[in-house]
Structure formats: structure tokens, C-alpha cells
Amino acid sequence: MNAPTLTDGFHLVTDALRLNGIDTIYGVAGIPITDLARLAQSQGFRYIGFRHEQSAGNAAAIAGYLTQKPGVCLTVSAPGFLNGLVALANATTNCFPMILISGSSDRAIVDLQQGDYEELDQMNAALPYAKAAYRINRPQDIGIGVARAIHAAVSGRPGGVYLDLTAEVLGATLDAAVGKESLIKVVDPAPSQIPAPESIKRALDLLASAQRPLILLGKGAAYAQADKEIRSFVETTGIPFLPMSMAKGLLPDNHHQSAAAARSFAIGQADVVMLVGARLNWLLSHGKGPLWSQTTRFVQVDISPTEIDSNRAIAAPVVGDIKSAMSAFLAMLKPGQIRPNSAWIDAIGERKKVNIERMAARLNADPSPMNFSSALRAVRNALTDKPDVYIVNEGANTLDFGRNIIDMYEPRKRLDSGTWGVMGIGMGYAIGAAVESGKPVVAIEGDSAFGFSGMEIETICRYKLPITTVIFNNNGIYRGDESGNEPSPTGFINGARYDKMIDAFGGKGYHVTDTVSLQKAVKESVEQGISSLINCVIDPTAGTESGHIQSLNPKSGLTNAS
Numbered sequence: 001m002n003a004p005t006l007t008d009g010f011h012l013v014t015d016a017l018r019l020n021g022i023d024t025i026y027g028v029a030g031i032p033i034t035d036l037a038r039l040a041q042s043q044g045f046r047y048i049g050f051r052h053e054q055s056a057g058n059a060a061a062i063a064g065y066l067t068q069k070p071g072v073c074l075t076v077s078a079p080g081f082l083n084g085l086v087a088l089a090n091a092t093t094n095c096f097p098m099i100l101i102s103g104s105s106d107r108a109i110v111d112l113q114q115g116d117y118e119e120l121d122q123m124n125a126a127l128p129y130a131k132a133a134y135r136i137n138r139p140q141d142i143g144i145g146v147a148r149a150i151h152a153a154v155s156g157r158p159g160g161v162y163l164d165l166t167a168e169v170l171g172a173t174l175d176a177a178v179g180k181e182s183l184i185k186v187v188d189p190a191p192s193q194i195p196a197p198e199s200i201k202r203a204l205d206l207l208a209s210a211q212r213p214l215i216l217l218g219k220g221a222a223y224a225q226a227d228k229e230i231r232s233f234v235e236t237t238g239i240p241f242l243p244m245s246m247a248k249g250l251l252p253d254n255h256h257q258s259a260a261a262a263r264s265f266a267i268g269q270a271d272v273v274m275l276v277g278a279r280l281n282w283l284l285s286h287g288k289g290p291l292w293s294q295t296t297r298f299v300q301v302d303i304s305p306t307e308i309d310s311n312r313a314i315a316a317p318v319v320g321d322i323k324s325a326m327s328a329f330l331a332m333l334k335p336g337q338i339r340p341n342s343a344w345i346d347a348i349g350e351r352k353k354v355n356i357e358r359m360a361a362r363l364n365a366d367p368s369p370m371n372f373s374s375a376l377r378a379v380r381n382a383l384t385d386k387p388d389v390y391i392v393n394e395g396a397n398t399l400d401f402g403r404n405i406i407d408m409y410e411p412r413k414r415l416d417s418g419t420w421g422v423m424g425i426g427m428g429y430a431i432g433a434a435v436e437s438g439k440p441v442v443a444i445e446g447d448s449a450f451g452f453s454g455m456e457i458e459t460i461c462r463y464k465l466p467i468t469t470v471i472f473n474n475n476g477i478y479r480g481d482e483s484g485n486e487p488s489p490t491g492f493i494n495g496a497r498y499d500k501m502i503d504a505f506g507g508k509g510y511h512v513t514d515t516v517s518l519q520k521a522v523k524e525s526v527e528q529g530i531s532s533l534i535n536c537v538i539d540p541t542a543g544t545e546s547g548h549i550q551s552l553n554p555k556s557g558l559t560n561a562s
């Protein structure tokens with residue numbers, strides 16, 4: 001009798017991923033997953049090897065956001081896993097679906113804490129930071145483990161899932177036929193969640209009773225890929241809308257119903273606000289304080305029932321997925337049922353005009369050295385005829401000015417520091433966006449922000465990705481004008497030439513000190529689809545501490561601090 005054909009854990013993992021349509025892996029190789037990465041690549045997976053797991057994880061997370069399929073990050077045990085965990089936690093916080101797969105050491109030794117190579121109880125370390133965490137202990141469970149991870153990542157509110165693969169499981173063999181039988185192709189892992197018709201009616205009635213309604217679109221709305229339905233609801237009702245930063249472009253920023261240039265006014269004066277895939281967290285002042293009126297009533301469309309009433313009372317919760325919810329609104333809406341007061345539309349229009357005029361003076365100035373406004377104007381002008389370019393943006397002032405000045409015209413094109421205001425997502429997000437879309441990316445980076453993932457420019461050059469990284473170099477965190485005997489806590493080397501870094505890897509470096517050269521460099525780099533790094537010199541005194549969120553810095557409790 002012939003011996004049975006065998007398979008092993010490595011093959012079962014790639015088989016299970018491929019069966020579920022996963023074709024890209026972002027990772028850093030090493031014990032015990034090097035052969036898994038090699039095998040995946042030899043089988044036709046796109047394997048993108050990074051210099052640090054956090055960036056690989058960030059790439060996987062943004063891939064999940066852009067595609068609604070979980071992005072996969074592969075790491076080694078303990079330290080590699082922990083490096084990746086930051087990205088997993090960030091993905092969970094931002095509601096992006098991703099799966100962190102890490103190899104782990106011998107369980108028997110780990111559990112008795114006998115000091116194995118890279119020993120750590122990874123599953124339990126991941127649990128508090130992930131939407132779910134699973135460990136696979138037997139090769140015949142790999143199919144189930146992968147299926148559970150996919151369901152957990154994309155169902156309901158998406159998030160990060162940790163999947164632990166012991167070295168033992170990877171190497172273990174199994175009868176190939178038994179192995180094949182054990183695999184699961186998941187069916188409908190992110191099922192439509194149809195909101196109750198009475199919740200739709202309640203919300204429409206509330207909106208119909210409003211004089212001054214406002215729609216607030218968040219990145220959950222962008223993630224939902226309900227672009228047509230959202231636009232149709234906004235345009236049919238005529239309600240002014242405001243995008244949160246990553247929802248910019250869901251409707252174009254130059255849309256006549258956008259209230260972005262009158263944001264505080266619109267939020268403060270609205271009598272009914274409809275939140276669509278946006279949480280009332282710190283980014284919206286928790287719905288409290290001077291920005292908000294205490295009498296405003298809310299509609300909230302969200303897939304997570306426990307989000308409702310988390311910060312303010314929600315008069316009309318609509319729990320369901322946004323695509324189903326917006327379709328249900330459109331189906332139930334009667335012609336002319338919702339009509340914002342024309343005085344409200346006019347007041348927003350007036351306010352927009354005044355604010356845009358006020359901003360124009362600052363935007364059109366040409367100081368030397370450049371400041372944030374003038375440099376961003378140059379980047380914006382380089383991209384006006386290129387709406388399909390992805391924008392990645394992080395930093396403090398670089399982020400705050402960037403959000404306001406760079407207009408977006410297409411959905412899911414703006415990727416930024418997000419819910420945590422985290423630094424370090426830049427190169428990972430840029431690589432993930434370029435790999436998934438094949439489109440050019442412009443990463444607009446504070447010099448500090450860039451430093452967190454800057455080594456990945458080697459990765460960018462190695463894979464010849466069309467990523468233009470623009471470093472807003474003001475010599476430090478927030479600004480760079482402090483001088484003293486020692487380097488200040490926020491200062492960096494003055495006049496650093498970041499552009500020279502990319503020379504080491506064969507990319508193109510630019511050093512620019514004026515808006516004309518900046519605009520030209522961005523345009524050229526994007527049009528040629530090259531990997532480039534633009535060192536953009538910004539006035540070191542131009543930034544403010546903590547950008548627009550200075551108020552979040554704690555103040556000393558000592559009234560007469562000595």
C-alpha cells in the first residue's frame with residue numbers, strides 16, 4: 001500500500017488563506033515563519049517584506065480599510081509580534097480589518113516560563129488590544145483558525161485579529177486529504193446588517209422636523225463603500241454635510257453642500273445632526289463643550305449597537321451597515337419630506353464665503369522660508385488634475401494644515417493618523433495603498449512623523465513603488481526654533497537633508513526651499529511614478545505646539561508654580 005500523501009502546517013496556512021481570497025502578505029521574516037513567507041511567495045502570493053513589523057502591520061491595516069478584506073501581517077515571535085501589535089491595536093481602534101499572524105515558540109516551554117528563544121504568551125498579550133485572538137495548536141485546526149480570524153476581522157465593526165501559529169503546528173504533518181477536508185471557505189463573513197424599518201422611520205421623521213440639519217460623515221462611511229447611496233441621500237435631501245478627515249472625498253470637497261469651510265458654525269448651530277460611521281469621540285469634542293449646542297438632537301447610523309449613547313443621547317439610533325441603512329433611507333424617503341430651511345443653507349454659504357476669503361490671504365502668501373500653508377498650496381496645486389492620487393498625512397501642524405488645505409475628490413483616498421492621532425503610520429499606509437491600488441501615493445509627513453517609519457523608504461525603493469514622500473522639515477516636533485546647550489525635547493538637527501537618505505537606495509531625492517520647486521518636484525515625481533523623497537524646508541518657527549490640539553496638553557495644577 002502506498003504511504004499517504006502528506007501536507008504540513010506551512011502548506012495548510014497558505015492553502016487556507018488562498019481559499020479565502022487573500023493574496024498579499026505584509027511581513028518581516030525570521031524564525032519560525034521564514035519558510036511560510038517563502039512558500040507563500042513561491043505559490044504566487046504577493047509578499048512584501050518590511051524593515052519593521054509596525055509598518056508591515058500598518059500596511060496590512062490600510063489594505064483592510066481600502067478593500068474590506070482583512071490585510072494580513074506576518075511576524076516572528078515575541079519582539080516581532082510586539083512590534084506588530086501596535087499596528088494591530090491601531091487597526092482595532094480605527095475599525096480596520098486586519099489579521100496579525102505570528103509564529104510563536106514552544107508552548108510547553110512558554111507556559112512554564114522556562115526561557116525559550118523569543119518566549120512570550122502572545123495570544124494573551126494580544127487579547128486586550130485586538131478584537132479577537134486565537135491560537136492554533138493542531139494542524140487540522142488551521143482551516144478553522146483562519147476562518148474564525150476572517151469572520152472576526154470583517155464582521156460587524158471591523159478590527160484587528162491576532163492568530164498565533166506555534167512553530168510546532170507549522171512543522172507538523174497531516175494526511176493531505178484530511179488537511180484539505182479541514183479547510184473552510186468562509187461564506188458571507190461581513191453579512192448585511194439591515195436596520196429595523198422603525199429605526200429608519202424614526203430617523204427620517206426627526207430629520208424632517210429639523211430646521212437646521214447636518215450630516216456628519218466618518219471613516220466608517222468611507223469604509224462601507226456605500227458611495228452612491230450616501231451621495232444620493234445627501235443630494236436628494238439637500239442637507240449640508242461635513243466629512244471627518246478620512247471621509248473627505250466621499251463627496252468631493254468642492255461639493256456645494258459641503259459645510260467644511262464653516263465647520264464650527266454648522267456644528268454649533270445644527271438642530272439635528274446625522275452621524276454616519278463617525279463616533280462622537282475626542283475628534284468631535286465628545287459632542288460637548290463650546291463646539292456643540294446642548295439642544296442638538298442626533299441620528300446615528302452605526303453597525304455597532306454599543307456605540308449608541310456613548311457620549312450624547314442619540315434620539316434616533318439606526319443600527320445596521322451603512323450601505324443597507326442608506327438604501328433603506330432612500331427607499332422610505334418621500335419626495336420633499338426633508339427640506340432644510342433655506343435660511344440655514346444661506347447662513348452656511350455666507351460663513352463659508354467669509355472663511356474661505358480669510359483663508360485665501362494666508363494660503364496665497366509666499367513667505368520665505370515656506371510655511372505650512374504655502375507649501376501645502378504647492379502640493380495641492382501639483383495634484384489638482386490628479387484626483388486618484390492617494391494622500392497619506394501625519395504630523396501635528398503638517399497634519400492639521402494638510403487636512404484643511406488638500407482637497408479630496410474621490411472616496412478613501414485620504415489616509416491619516418486617525419483615531420489615535422498616531423505617528424508612524426506614514427510609510428506603512430503609503431506602501432499598503434500603493435500595493436493594493438497600483439496608484440501613486442503622496443505622503444505628506446512632518447519630519448518627526450516620518451522618523452517613526454522612515455527606514456521603509458528602502459522597502460519603497462526595493463519594490464519600486466510610486467510613492468512621493470514630502471517631508472515638512474521644520475527641524476522638530478511641532479517647531480524647531482529652540483536652542484540651548486542640549487538638544488531640546490522637541491528639536492532635531494537643524495537643516496537635516498532627508499533627501500539624501502533615499503540616494504542610498506536608488507530613489508530620487510529633492511531638496512526644495514520654495515513653492516515653485518516644490519510644486520514641480522511633486523508633479524514630476526507623481527507623473528513619472530517614481531519612488532522619491534522631497535526634503536521640503538519649512539520655517540522652523542511656523543508651527544504651534546501640538547498643532548490644533550494644544551488644549552489637550554495638561555496644565556500644571558500649581559497656581560503659582562515656582
Ligand code: ADP
Nearest residue numbers: 157218219220224244277278279302303321322
Ligand atoms: P471618524 O474618525 O471618521 O469620525 P470613527 O472611526 O470614529 O470615524 O467611526 C467609525 C464608525 O463607523 C465606528 O463606530 C464603526 O462602528 C462604524 N462602522 C464601520 N464600518 C461600518 C459599516 N459598514 N456600517 C456601519 N457602521 C460602520
Ligand code: TZD
Nearest residue numbers: 395396397398422423446447448449476477478
Ligand atoms: N508617539 C506616537 C506613536 N504618536 C504620537 N502622536 C506622538 C508620539 C506625539 N506626537 C504627536 O502627537 S505629533 C508628533 C508627536 C511626536 C510629531 C509632530 O511633529 P512633526 O509635525 O514634525 O511630525 P509638525 O509639522 O512639526 O508639527
Ligand code: MG
Nearest residue numbers: 446447476478
Ligand atoms: Mg516637524
